Amino acid sequence: MKKLVILGGGTAGTIMANKMSQHLNLDQWQITLIDNDPVHYYQPGYLFIPFGIYGRNDVAKPKRDFIPPSVEFILSKVEMIEPDQNRVKLEDNRVIGYDYLIVATGSHLTPEETEGLTGPGWNKNIFEFYTGEGACRLQKFLKHWAGGKLVVNVVEMPIKCPVAPLEFLFLADWWFTEQGIRDKVDLSFVTPLPGAFTKPKASQILDNFLDKKNIHLVPEFNIGSVDSENNKIVSYDGKQVEYDLLVTVPTNMGSSLIERSGMGDELNFIPTDKHTLQSKAHENVFVIGDATDLPSSKAGSVAHFQADILTENLLRHIEGLPMLERFDGHANCFIESGFGKGLLIDFNYDVEPLPGKFPLPGIGPFSLLEETQMNHFGKMMFRWVYWNLLLKGAELPIEAEMNMAGKRR
Amino acid sequence: MPTREIAGKQVSLDDDGFLVDATDWSKEVAQVLAQEEGIADLTEGHWKVIEFMRADFAEKGAVPTIRRLNKVGGVPTKELYELFPNGPAKKAARIAGLAKPQGCV
Ligand SMILES: Cc1cc2nc3c(=O)[nH]c(=O)nc-3n(C[C@H](O)[C@H](O)[C@H](O)COP(=O)(O)OP(=O)(O)OC[C@H]3O[C@@H](n4cnc5c(N)ncnc54)[C@H](O)[C@@H]3O)c2cc1C
Numbered sequence: 001m002k003k004l005v006i007l008g009g010g011t012a013g014t015i016m017a018n019k020m021s022q023h024l025n026l027d028q029w030q031i032t033l034i035d036n037d038p039v040h041y042y043q044p045g046y047l048f049i050p051f052g053i054y055g056r057n058d059v060a061k062p063k064r065d066f067i068p069p070s071v072e073f074i075l076s077k078v079e080m081i082e083p084d085q086n087r088v089k090l091e092d093n094r095v096i097g098y099d100y101l102i103v104a105t106g107s108h109l110t111p112e113e114t115e116g117l118t119g120p121g122w123n124k125n126i127f128e129f130y131t132g133e134g135a136c137r138l139q140k141f142l143k144h145w146a147g148g149k150l151v152v153n154v155v156e157m158p159i160k161c162p163v164a165p166l167e168f169l170f171l172a173d174w175w176f177t178e179q180g181i182r183d184k185v186d187l188s189f190v191t192p193l194p195g196a197f198t199k200p201k202a203s204q205i206l207d208n209f210l211d212k213k214n215i216h217l218v219p220e221f222n223i224g225s226v227d228s229e230n231n232k233i234v235s236y237d238g239k240q241v242e243y244d245l246l247v248t249v250p251t252n253m254g255s256s257l258i259e260r261s262g263m264g265d266e267l268n269f270i271p272t273d274k275h276t277l278q279s280k281a282h283e284n285v286f287v288i289g290d291a292t293d294l295p296s297s298k299a300g301s302v303a304h305f306q307a308d309i310l311t312e313n314l315l316r317h318i319e320g321l322p323m324l325e326r327f328d329g330h331a332n333c334f335i336e337s338g339f340g341k342g343l344l345i346d347f348n349y350d351v352e353p354l355p356g357k358f359p360l361p362g363i364g365p366f367s368l369l370e371e372t373q374m375n376h377f378g379k380m381m382f383r384w385v386y387w388n389l390l391l392k393g394a395e396l397p398i399e400a401e402m403n404m405a406g407k408r409r
Numbered sequence: 410m411p412t413r414e415i416a417g418k419q420v421s422l423d424d425d426g427f428l429v430d431a432t433d434w435s436k437e438v439a440q441v442l443a444q445e446e447g448i449a450d451l452t453e454g455h456w457k458v459i460e461f462m463r464a465d466f467a468e469k470g471a472v473p474t475i476r477r478l479n480k481v482g483g484v485p486t487k488e489l490y491e492l493f494p495n496g497p498a499k500k501a502a503r504i505a506g507l508a509k510p511q512g513c514v
Contacts, residue, residue: 156476220496222475224487236490266480 001030004314005088005098007078007257009035011043011391012289012303013104014066018393019311021068031070032096034088036077038063041132042386043160044300047167047336049135050142051175056132058383066391078105081261083282100284100314103270105257107160107290107298109134111250114155114223121228126246129168130160138247147176147184148244153233154191155223157198158267159252160290160298163345165189166196166206167336168247173213174338190218190233190241199352202345205369209337252298254291269293274349275325277310278317286310296329296349304390305330308400330402332358334379342375344368348402354409359398361406368407415441427502427509434506442504446493451504454492458484462505472502472510 004020006013017033024031045059067073077091087097109130111117117126127138150172152165159165169189176182189196189210196206196217210217224236232242254268263270263281271280272292279285288310289303296302306327313323329349336342344366345353357364365374389396412421416437421429426445428434439459443451451459461482465473475498478484493500498510 222490224490236486237494266474266477 002028002099003097004029004031004100004102005096006031006033006102006104007035007081007088008104008106008255008289008291009033009040009063009067009073010104010106010289011300012106012291012307013102014040014063014391015304015307015393016102016104016288016310017067017071018391019307020314021070022393023311023315026070030072032072032074032098033067034074034076034078034090034096035063036075036091038075040066040391042383043130044386045383046129046132046135047164047171049132050129050138050168051171052139052143056136059132061387066387078257079260081257081263083261083263083279083285086284098284100286100318101282102310102314103258103263103279103285103287103291104289104303105255105291107252107254107269109250110253111248113251113253114226114248116226116228117155117248117250119226119228121226121231121246125231125244126226126228126248128248128250130164130249130252141245142175145245147181149186149188149242150245150247151188151190151233151241151243152247152249153221153223153241154193154249155251156192158298159249161333162197162297163333163335165191165249166210169215170209170213170338171336173215186216187214188216188218188241190221190223192220192222194219199347201355202347202353202369205343206335209371213338252290258291265293267293273325274329275327276313276323277306277327278313278323284317286314294329296327297331297333299331299333300386300390301332302330304396305332305400307393326401328401330400332398334375334382336376336379337371340376341371341373342377342379343371344375344378346402346407351402351404351407354407356407358406359403361403423509425503425509428506431506438506439504442506446500446504448493448500448504452492454488455504458482458489458492458501459505462501462507466505466507472498472507474498474510 039060040063042059045054048054078088079091080089087095089095128134129138152169154165176185195203197203222236223233225234232240234240254264258264258268270287272287277286279287288306290298309327316323332346334342334344347353355369358366358368366378420433423429479486489497502510
């Protein structure tokens with residue numbers, strides 16, 4: 001029997017387990033998926049928890065329910081990858097050999113990277129919403145908060161779902177309005193980027209949105225430390241911003257497994273071929289999702305597009321055929337903008353987000369870079385699509401490669 | 410594309426003032442670009458950063474980030490901000506004759 005081992009059963013690993021079990025001859029192949037956490041989290045749902053729109057049960061389900069029965073699921077932390085020996089070591093010293101390895105161990109928060117961030121203010125008036133626990137703690141805090149200066153700070157790029165901090169602010173603007181205390185809350189977005197987003201057209205439009213909603217933008221702020229005694233964040237070049245409530249998006253890093261195995265860059269992301277998703281160092285190791293060092297967005301939609309291409313490339317590599325250099329960095333993100341509306345952006349390595357209609361040119365039903373109710377429904381529907389179609393590797397009516405039709409320059 | 414004489418040489422610059430052709434770079438060119446960035450004299454500390462950036466770019470094909478300069482190049486971030494105030498990544502890259510660093514999405 002040949003062996004395909006998948007590390008990480010989050011968005012990307014689960015999709016790959018489903019796709020490969022549909023495509024490989026299971027008389028000849030054994031597929032094994034390893035993850036240390038029995039629960040699958042719908043991370044995009046974390047955004048809605050602080051505002052009481054979703055609870056924990058809306059975003060958590062057993063992993064096993066999404067892994068096909070033909071795939072062996074091992075619940076264990078992976079201690080080490082030894083790519084030169086084609087094997088991985090588990091926490092209990094078990095050794096698992098492989099012919100092909102897919103690394104899908106994602107990215108996680110490392111607040112300890114910023115001086116003072118996890119100091120006395122942590123979980124008192126400093127919160128994050130990128131984990132289920134963090135989002136729940138923030139929900140409890142917000143319920144009784146009377147208002148003041150709310151600062152959302154992105155520590156450094158790249159972060160997963162780079163629009164989530166903006167969405168948080170748009171929702172906060174709506175939520176405080178609903179609570180009748182919007183006039184008592186001062187909202188700021190403090191970011192290391194020159195604007196609300198990295199790509200110029202979208203950034204311009206989103207900057208205008210911030211303005212319209214009376215959210216202050218503090219660009220090019222590289223946080224050096226948090227002074228929780230005086231409730232202010234200080235940049236490396238001495239700029240200061242005061243807060244009463246700090247909502248931080250700490251440094252995102254790849255799994256410490258990658259560091260232990262000596263396979264990552266300075267953020268523990270694995271050097272990966274931009275178009276084929278093969279690891280640069282090892283021919284039989286492939287990388288997908290947030291674990292890569294690619295300049296594409298770290299998002300579930302990206303993992304989904306990558307999965308189509310990785311499936312094809314793996315099958316070709318196994319057959320001894322040349323791989324298709326096809327991944328174009330395609331990303332597709334709904335942006336919740338508050339008051340029951342949303343925006344949508346669709347872009348890739350080379351083409352920045354543009355206005356237009358999606359996915360059917362001229363028809364939609366979704367509008368690109370425009371605030372509509374339909375986009376909001378798309379965002380809310382995404383949870384159903386995620387659990388019922390996306391994780392199972394089903395075909396969605398969106399191509400893996402970006403399409404220019406329907407977009408306006 | 411604007412072409413200018415820098416340190417006795419015709420040099421092409423892009424819209425943001427970055428060298429178009431990396432082979433146009435020399436220590437003299439760096440000195441002039443540094444002055445334009447408000448750095449009167451390039452000290453040993455500056456050169457350490459510039460040399461690491463150029464070597465790392467040659468090896469990896471990407472302009473190193475502030476984090477990489479810290480972790481791999483051994484330059485504390487605080488010091489980097491003192492050496493190249495207001496946006497060290499961009500400034501140092503320009504002086505080192507590299508392309509404008511790409512913000513990632
Ligand atoms: C607040 C928030 C909002 C978001 N919104 C959106 C959105 O609107 N749209 C969108 O497309 N994306 C969104 N995302 C991003 C999306 O959730 C991620 O990009 C996606 O889940 C990445 O999938 P992945 O498989 O690479 O990593 P993950 O899904 O994080 O999975 C990684 C898995 O690896 C396991 N693992 C790690 N290390 C080890 C180890 N040593 N041993 C064993 N197992 C290990 C973990 O337990 C985990 O199960 C959002 C994310 C957040 C946090």
